Amino acid sequence: MPRPPSPSIPEREFLYASLKQSLRLDGRLPLEMREPTLTFGPDLGWVDCAMGRTRVLASVDGKMVKPTPERPLEGVITIHSEISPMASSDYETGRASDEEVVLTRMLDKVLRRSDTVDKESLCVQAGQRVWHLRLTIHCLADAGNLLDCACLAGIVALKHYRRPEVEVEGEDVTIHHPSERAPIPLAMHHTPYCFTFAYFPDTTTQAVLDPTSLEQRLSAGLLSIALNAQRELCVVQKAGGVPLAPDEVMRIINVAVGKAKELDRIVEKRLQEDWSTRNVEVR
Amino acid sequence: MSFVLPGELVPAQHVNLKLGPGLLQVSDVKNGSVMSTRAGELKHTANNREWWIEGNSRRYVPAPQESVIGVVIARSGEGWRVDIGSAHFASLDGLAFEGATKRSRPNLKVGSVLYARVSLAHKDMEPELECFDAQTRKAEGFGELKGGFLVRCSLQMSRMLLDQSHFLLPLLGARFPLEVAIGLNGRVWVSTKEPKYTIAVSRCIEAVDPDGGGMDERAAKKFLATLDI
Numbered sequence A: 001m002p003r004p005p006s007p008s009i010p011e012r013e014f015l016y017a018s019l020k021q022s023l024r025l026d027g028r029l030p031l032e033m034r035e036p037t038l039t040f041g042p043d044l045g046w047v048d049c050a051m052g053r054t055r056v057l058a059s060v061d062g063k064m065v066k067p068t069p070e071r072p073l074e075g076v077i078t079i080h081s082e083i084s085p086m087a088s089s090d091y092e093t094g095r096a097s098d099e100e101v102v103l104t105r106m107l108d109k110v111l112r113r114s115d116t117v118d119k120e121s122l123c124v125q126a127g128q129r130v131w132h133l134r135l136t137i138h139c140l141a142d143a144g145n146l147l148d149c150a151c152l153a154g155i156v157a158l159k160h161y162r163r164p165e166v167e168v169e170g171e172d173v174t175i176h177h178p179s180e181r182a183p184i185p186l187a188m189h190h191t192p193y194c195f196t197f198a199y200f201p202d203t204t205t206q207a208v209l210d211p212t213s214l215e216q217r218l219s220a221g222l223l224s225i226a227l228n229a230q231r232e233l234c235v236v237q238k239a240g241g242v243p244l245a246p247d248e249v250m251r252i253i254n255v256a257v258g259k260a261k262e263l264d265r266i267v268e269k270r271l272q273e274d275w276s277t278r279n280v281e282v283r
Numbered sequence B: 001m002s003f004v005l006p007g008e009l010v011p012a013q014h015v016n017l018k019l020g021p022g023l024l025q026v027s028d029v030k031n032g033s034v035m036s037t038r039a040g041e042l043k044h045t046a047n048n049r050e051w052w053i054e055g056n057s058r059r060y061v062p063a064p065q066e067s068v069i070g071v072v073i074a075r076s077g078e079g080w081r082v083d084i085g086s087a088h089f090a091s092l093d094g095l096a097f098e099g100a101t102k103r104s105r106p107n108l109k110v111g112s113v114l115y116a117r118v119s120l121a122h123k124d125m126e127p128e129l130e131c132f133d134a135q136t137r138k139a140e141g142f143g144e145l146k147g148g149f150l151v152r153c154s155l156q157m158s159r160m161l162l163d164q165s166h167f168l169l170p171l172l173g174a175r176f177p178l179e180v181a182i183g184l185n186g187r188v189w190v191s192t193k194e195p196k197y198t199i200a201v202s203r204c205i206e207a208v209d210p211d212g213g214g215m216d217e218r219a220a221k222k223f224l225a226t227l228d229i
Helices: A009-020 A098-113 A146-160 A213-218 A246-277 B155-162 B168-173 B195-208 B217-226
Strands: A036-040 A046-051 A054-065 A076-082 A123-125 A129-141 A166-169 A172-175 A193-198 A222-227 A233-238 B002-004 B023-025 B034-036 B040-044 B050-054 B067-076 B079-083 B090-097 B113-120 B128-131 B143-145 B149-152 B178-183 B187-192
Touching (some): A009 A213, A009 B113, A009 B149, A009 B195, A036 A146, A046 A146, A054 A146, A098 A129, A098 A146, A098 A233, A123 A166, A146 A193, A146 A246, A222 A246, A233 A246, B067 B090, B067 B178, B067 B187, B090 B113, B149 B195, B155 B168, B155 B178, B155 B187, B155 B195, B168 B178, B168 B195, B168 B217, B178 B195, B187 B195, B195 B217
Parallel strands (some): A076 A129
Antiparallel strands (some): A036 A046, A046 A054, A054 A129, A123 A129, B040 B050, B067 B113, B079 B090, B113 B143, B149 B187
């Protein structure tokens, strides 16, 4: 099948008409996001993040590698993400869709280039051994706003992950199994969250946060903002679409700040709940 | 009630046997000649005459004589190509409408929604649609659906909604006037006076859908009361 067909005329007209009255199909307010559900797996750094029917699974694993000669004191973080037809019948295998390119680039900007994880703390022996963290993002289902869900899953996975403790004695490096010594969390500078707003062709229609797939496809431009609860802006992305006034962007950023604080509370609460159920034996 | 997997033999026997969705007659099997083609619950009528499989699949597989809701994708020659949610697009002939002639054909645009009947469904061929009743050749409700909104649900939910004894549509109909067309391909077209009513219908279908909320009648009533209508 070629590219997915664009939504039908009745769907388009109805969505625009109802958004004009600030009504959304799932009963949300325009600037309300779906509450994320975070489920942690048996392994550290394994997170299943669901926002409505959008579902993303993220997992982190670490191994020792030799660092690159240019940066002998820094660990390596790689992000692997792929959108397969499993997420939605709109995607096909082989060819990377525009959505996939955007997702990969945004994940790289939000999670890696914003210096979320302190890379120097991942160094074990300068120029010899560093930790290589591999973050894998599996998109299980796409019901709209896959990007925010994937970013959230990725950041929570990094926060949830704990690496084994390492002991260095001269040239000898001992990696302690988690059952011997408690694994240690990654040193994180901050936790950015991504928020996507959809704009519609009719300029009197208010922007909506966390668009569903129908809203996303009928939108006339998406604005993605990544920031942390401390009001530090990491990424602002707007690839084409309707022009926006600076005031509008500032207004939306202020909305996003509030949402980031809310989301941060949810994430911290869930992480704490999960950690309290885990029994880390220290012998 | 029994659960079957694809390829399992089904003990369906009757002098006047009628096989429904998910069952296939095979000739080269020694004992029993009915095989299941999908996973699900095996069901039959009280007199063992009609057998079918009730599954929870989400992907529509066209079957002859089923009513479906499609979206026009493109014009092709004399007819249209229509997306009915199956693996391949269906084709709809320009003359497959009530009273259509070479000169006067309905004017369907790309993106129009229509209610049609699958007239041909074969595993090696593209499905074909018709917009009239096979016996009377009258429209009988088939044709373009103007306005309204398209709600997507699971295939099981669309079958449930077609059941006259199902509670949801009477429950909603008692609150506000509504018009619906149910396609067996998991699409329901809804038209009401106000967007908020359409949204209420859409949310109720999602809530009652076994693949979504899975609410029963009491829970659905309570849910409907929380909606602002």
